[in-house]
Amino acid sequence: MTGQVPNLPQRGPNLAGAKRALIGSAWAGSGADYDAVRPTYPQWCVPWLLDGSATRRVVEVGAGTGLFTRDLVASGHRVIAVEPSVSMLEVLRKQVPGVEHTLIGTGESTGLEETVDAVVAAQAWHWVDPIEAGAEAARITQAASDPVLGLVWNQLDVQVPWVHRLARIMHAGDVHRDAQAAAQAGPLWRIEAVREDRWVQRLSVEQVFELTRTRAYWLRANQKTRQRVEDNLRWYLHEHLGFEPGERIELPYRTLAVRNTRT
Numbered sequence: 001m002t003g004q005v006p007n008l009p010q011r012g013p014n015l016a017g018a019k020r021a022l023i024g025s026a027w028a029g030s031g032a033d034y035d036a037v038r039p040t041y042p043q044w045c046v047p048w049l050l051d052g053s054a055t056r057r058v059v060e061v062g063a064g065t066g067l068f069t070r071d072l073v074a075s076g077h078r079v080i081a082v083e084p085s086v087s088m089l090e091v092l093r094k095q096v097p098g099v100e101h102t103l104i105g106t107g108e109s110t111g112l113e114e115t116v117d118a119v120v121a122a123q124a125w126h127w128v129d130p131i132e133a134g135a136e137a138a139r140i141t142q143a144a145s146d147p148v149l150g151l152v153w154n155q156l157d158v159q160v161p162w163v164h165r166l167a168r169i170m171h172a173g174d175v176h177r178d179a180q181a182a183a184q185a186g187p188l189w190r191i192e193a194v195r196e197d198r199w200v201q202r203l204s205v206e207q208v209f210e211l212t213r214t215r216a217y218w219l220r221a222n223q224k225t226r227q228r229v230e231d232n233l234r235w236y237l238h239e240h241l242g243f244e245p246g247e248r249i250e251l252p253y254r255t256l257a258v259r260n261t262r263t
Helices: 017-029 031-037 045-049 069-074 086-095 130-140 161-170 205-212 216-220 223-240
Strands: 057-061 078-082 101-103 118-122 148-156 189-204 248-262
Touching: 031 205, 045 069, 045 148, 045 248, 057 069, 057 130, 069 078, 086 101, 118 130, 130 189, 148 161, 161 205, 161 223, 189 205, 205 223, 205 248, 216 223
Parallel strands: 057 078, 057 118, 078 101, 118 148
Antiparallel strands: 148 248, 189 248
């Protein structure tokens, strides 16, 4: 499908700390559902973010259910997963038995006293205070010889018109993130490199509904609002776009990765 994409935002909402924490808490009980339908990451992400290093000791903040943790562990890195949601960490521990350690914590306060080589955040940096989290990342990498702060996002490719409308219906945060704005990490870090990639996730029509149910908007909504979202989604996918039940959809994504080094 072609056409212009109207009013495309260039950055996520500028949320105060309390509001960010409130919205972020929506995932507290949704670990298994999140893990089942959220997209994984392109294979280039781990080696690129960690600058080709064979083995590093890495803290992953906002590790969630371990979608990116798996790739870090599979690449031979020693990983400490930090995540505020108990439900998410329960799934991570089952899915990624090779993780070195897990901690209940946040990007701003990991609770870690030992030094690591790198900090990464996948689909999580927009949920932290970038100045405080940047300072915490600098603190726990202060003894590293070549510290790295690697940030990566999967985002629906809302430059594709039909996906832009889908994102609006899902309340998915239809944002085409600008690297400079998204990867703010305070004065202790500077952007060394940026990489973007386009790819597709193949889901059934029913899984698109499940994906919608993992969004913060839906999780925090009342039943009436949830029903409206699902009715709109059903109309859009089946009546407007013509997908049949059980049919597979190629859902376009963009991956944005930013590698930061210490100033």
